Amino acid sequence: MSEVVMEHAAEAPGLEGVVSDFSRDKQVFGVPWGKAMMWIFLLSDTFIFSCFLVSYMAVRISTTDPWPVPSEVFALSFGGDPIPLILIAIMTFILITSSGTMAMAVNMGYRRDKNKTFWLMVATAILGASFVGMQAFEWTKLIVEEGVRPWSNPMGAAQFGSSFFMITGFHGLHVSAGVIYLMWVAIRVKRGIYERRGGNYEIVEIAGLYWHFVDLVWVFIFAFFYLW
Amino acid sequence: MAYVSIADRDHEIEHHDPQTFITKYVWSQDHKVIAVQYSITAIFVGVVALILSAMMRLQLGFPDTFSFINPENYYQFVTMHGMIMVIYLLTALFLGGFGNYLIPLMCGSRDMVFPYLNMLSYWVYLLSVIILLASFFVPGGSTGAGWTLYPPQAIMPGTPGIDMGILLMLASLAVFIVAFTMGGLNYVTTVLQARCEGMTLMRMPLSVWGIFMATVLGLLAFPALLVSAIMMLLDKTIMTSFFIPAISSMGADPGHTGGSPILFQHLFWFFGHPEVYIVALPAFGIVSDLLSTHARKNIFGYRMMVWAIIIIGGLSFIVWAHHMYVSGMNPYFGFFFATTTLIIAVPTALKVYNWVLTLWQGNIHLRVPMLFAIGFIFTFIHGGLTGLFLGNVTIDLPLSDTYFVVAHFHMVMGVSPVLVVFGAIYHWFPKITGKMYNETLGKWHFWMTFLGTYSIYLPMHYLGFLGVPRRYFAMGNTEFMPESAQTLNSSITLSALFVAATQILFFVNVIWSLKSGKKAGPNPWGATTLEWQTPDTPPKHGNWGHDLPVVYRWAYDYSVPGYADDFIPQTVPPDKAPAGREHGGESH
Numbered sequence: 001m002s003e004v005v006m007e008h009a010a011e012a013p014g015l016e017g018v019v020s021d022f023s024r025d026k027q028v029f030g031v032p033w034g035k036a037m038m039w040i041f042l043l044s045d046t047f048i049f050s051c052f053l054v055s056y057m058a059v060r061i062s063t064t065d066p067w068p069v070p071s072e073v074f075a076l077s078f079g080g081d082p083i084p085l086i087l088i089a090i091m092t093f094i095l096i097t098s099s100g101t102m103a104m105a106v107n108m109g110y111r112r113d114k115n116k117t118f119w120l121m122v123a124t125a126i127l128g129a130s131f132v133g134m135q136a137f138e139w140t141k142l143i144v145e146e147g148v149r150p151w152s153n154p155m156g157a158a159q160f161g162s163s164f165f166m167i168t169g170f171h172g173l174h175v176s177a178g179v180i181y182l183m184w185v186a187i188r189v190k191r192g193i194y195e196r197r198g199g200n201y202e203i204v205e206i207a208g209l210y211w212h213f214v215d216l217v218w219v220f221i222f223a224f225f226y227l228w
Numbered sequence: 229m230a231y232v233s234i235a236d237r238d239h240e241i242e243h244h245d246p247q248t249f250i251t252k253y254v255w256s257q258d259h260k261v262i263a264v265q266y267s268i269t270a271i272f273v274g275v276v277a278l279i280l281s282a283m284m285r286l287q288l289g290f291p292d293t294f295s296f297i298n299p300e301n302y303y304q305f306v307t308m309h310g311m312i313m314v315i316y317l318l319t320a321l322f323l324g325g326f327g328n329y330l331i332p333l334m335c336g337s338r339d340m341v342f343p344y345l346n347m348l349s350y351w352v353y354l355l356s357v358i359i360l361l362a363s364f365f366v367p368g369g370s371t372g373a374g375w376t377l378y379p380p381q382a383i384m385p386g387t388p389g390i391d392m393g394i395l396l397m398l399a400s401l402a403v404f405i406v407a408f409t410m411g412g413l414n415y416v417t418t419v420l421q422a423r424c425e426g427m428t429l430m431r432m433p434l435s436v437w438g439i440f441m442a443t444v445l446g447l448l449a450f451p452a453l454l455v456s457a458i459m460m461l462l463d464k465t466i467m468t469s470f471f472i473p474a475i476s477s478m479g480a481d482p483g484h485t486g487g488s489p490i491l492f493q494h495l496f497w498f499f500g501h502p503e504v505y506i507v508a509l510p511a512f513g514i515v516s517d518l519l520s521t522h523a524r525k526n527i528f529g530y531r532m533m534v535w536a537i538i539i540i541g542g543l544s545f546i547v548w549a550h551h552m553y554v555s556g557m558n559p560y561f562g563f564f565f566a567t568t569t570l571i572i573a574v575p576t577a578l579k580v581y582n583w584v585l586t587l588w589q590g591n592i593h594l595r596v597p598m599l600f601a602i603g604f605i606f607t608f609i610h611g612g613l614t615g616l617f618l619g620n621v622t623i624d625l626p627l628s629d630t631y632f633v634v635a636h637f638h639m640v641m642g643v644s645p646v647l648v649v650f651g652a653i654y655h656w657f658p659k660i661t662g663k664m665y666n667e668t669l670g671k672w673h674f675w676m677t678f679l680g681t682y683s684i685y686l687p688m689h690y691l692g693f694l695g696v697p698r699r700y701f702a703m704g705n706t707e708f709m710p711e712s713a714q715t716l717n718s719s720i721t722l723s724a725l726f727v728a729a730t731q732i733l734f735f736v737n738v739i740w741s742l743k744s745g746k747k748a749g750p751n752p753w754g755a756t757t758l759e760w761q762t763p764d765t766p767p768k769h770g771n772w773g774h775d776l777p778v779v780y781r782w783a784y785d786y787s788v789p790g791y792a793d794d795f796i797p798q799t800v801p802p803d804k805a806p807a808g809r810e811h812g813g814e815s816h
Binding site for chain 1: 341342409412413414416417420421423424425427447448449450452455456458459462466470473474483486487488491494495498
């Protein structure tokens with residue numbers, strides 16, 4: 001920034017200094033456009049998931065039928081006594097692990113290690129896909145064995161099924177979209193497209209932001225739907 | 229800067245100039261073309277909605293006269309009129325139209341940050357409009373649930389259009405939200421990250437501030453509408469019970485249980501109230517620029533104006549339940565939401581004072597844009613003051629669902645923003661087309677519209693005090709309504725038809741001026757902002773020719789003492805002209 005253009009920005013103390021710092025020349029955040037846009041999109045998406053979760057809580061309060069106990073509904077038995085929430089625990093573990101591999105991929109991207117970035121992204125996508133697969137298993141079990149439907153529920157409140165399928169379905173769509181997005185970026189990493197653009201691997205971090213967000217949303221769904 | 233845009237590099241621009249007619253005007257990624265596409269589509273559906281309102285007025289003014297309007301049609305007209313005007317006209321026109329045109333030009337950018345996404349935004353918006361208009365032609369017709377789409381009635385037998393109409397409406401809204409999100413992310417990112425050198429946030433014209441904040445509101449408020457649309461679609465199609473309690477419908481049990489209709493109202497108004505400001509904030513911003521430019525005076529209290537926009541935007545998220553005082557929610561909620569609602573009056577009144585003080589001792593040129601801007605101050609004060617009545621629970625209860633409410637919101641978010649839309653189109657017409665409009669026709673258009681809308685909406689306040697309920701197809705024989713109420717209704721209808729017909733003047737003016745208007749110079753108003761300093765008029769692809777502009781001053785250096793012209797463009801460096809004033813009121 002040239003000194004002619006910029007006058008006394010960021011020299012004022014306190015809140016005024018913060019404001020003039022943010023409002024100074026050209027850019028508010030020192031990040032690329034795509035990253036800024038992803039942050040803003042995720043903020044908007046946060047509001048979507050918040051509305052879903054708040055609505056779920058509201059219907060859970062308003063419904064007149066008893067609410068099924070999640071830890072019993074989502075229990076699996078491997079020969080012995082049923083273990084509560086075991087599948088959900090594994091799914092959560094897998095998704096959080098995938099956040100770890102994603103973070104490593106971002107790191108390798110900034111080190112311009114093409115191959116490691118590619119393989120870590122593929123690992124992330126595989127973990128994400130296995131999450132969706134387990135979700136499909138969970139849905140099948142609920143629908144076929146327990147007889148839960150979006151509009152009715154043999155264990156009590158109909159809203160249990162409707163909220164469950166709607167919220168986990170919407171999240172599952174996010175994960176599936178993320179898997180496709182990650183694979184698309186990974187293939188372009190492998191082809192060296194970002195290498196040719198001056199080794200600019202920012203897109204890996206942007207995809208990572210989305211992926212971490214989807215994981216974080218799952219933590220809230222886990223807490224509010226399964227643990228409550 | 230470390231992250232110079234690709235568009236900043238000259239060699240890129242030369243290669244990306246669109247060549248064929250198709251890439252230039254149809255599948256265009258140029259923000260100016262997309263803006264015009266958005267505007268034309270929005271104005272087209274707006275005309276459809278205007279015709280619908282004329283049909284409603286015909287029925288209300290002269291009941292039992294027109295055989296082609298039956299109660300079902302009437303409710304469909306009400307619903308589609310409201311939904312189209314609020315979302316598909318005003319939101320799309322202010323953000324997709326003016327936002328697209330003004331943000332890159334006023335911020336000194338070559339285009340939006342992601343032009344391809346911007347292009348997609350328009351085409352998806354067009355798709356949502358087509359889905360919406362298709363609902364007129366499906367069996368059962370469009371939905372007649374009222375623009376608020378309250379369940380249970382929106383999806384229960386007895387309401388027109390429950391077969392296909394409501395499905396298409398909800399689908400269209402969801403598609404619109406996708407389109408808006410793609411555009412909105414672009415607008416916000418462009419304002420935050422892609423301004424030209426020297427264009428600090430506190431030097432931006434208020435138009436950009438208003439559009440920017442409205443877009444932020446949209447990105448945070450539309451999710452609530454999306455979620456409620458999805459849930460209502462599920463309630464309608466696969467019989468979930470999010471919004472429908474155990475209910476008897478037409479003597480039968482549809483099989484719902486335990487849902488919460490109030491939940492929908494909360495979700496809807498969590499979107500719906502910010503939506504009011506999505507429409508109002510761009511109008512606030514644009515009108516500030518019109519007033520300042522045509523009064524040849526800096527906007528009064530620029531810094532306060534910016535903060536008022538931000539504060540109004542923030543507060544708009546915690547006032548939503550003032551639309552629900554009669555819904556049966558907890559009375560303590562009423563206390564909270566009445567308080568926050570009345571607090572919003574403070575920054576809003578501050579803006580009105582500043583507009584009036586901008587005019588104070590200004591060198592006022594009563595050109596057409598200025599007339600519309602001043603007209604806006606009148607209608608906005610009227611609509612705003614009745615808002616204070618309705619914000620109080622005890623006054624709202626008797627006035628709720630009467631014509632007083634209709635008068636209030638039409639004055640504040642119907643007439644007022646539309647006056648700004650017209651003012652803005654007249655103001656930027658020379659830049660967009662390179663031609664001047666016809667001044668005489670424009671003045672006729674203003675006076676007939678302005679006085680006409682007053683003769684529509686002022687009497688409605690009185691009808692509201694009489695207790696005339698809104699959304700009724702016919703009033704029947706009610707004792708509390710005097711004969712004169714019907715006379716007044718007839719007169720309102722005549723005024724409404726007159727105002728609707730008057731709008732032909734606007735279209736005649738636009739078409740005539742496009743063909744044979746005088747050639748406009750690059751800066752016919754002597755305005756300071758960047759869009760008037762482009763090398764070409766209308767601006768070419770890339771906006772700025774070879775070099776991006778550099779900004780040295782705020783957008784309101786009008787009538788600065790010691791300078792030959794009565795305006796100093798933002799691009800004039802301090803050694804060529806007096807520094808003027810910076811940051812709204814702090815003199816150097």
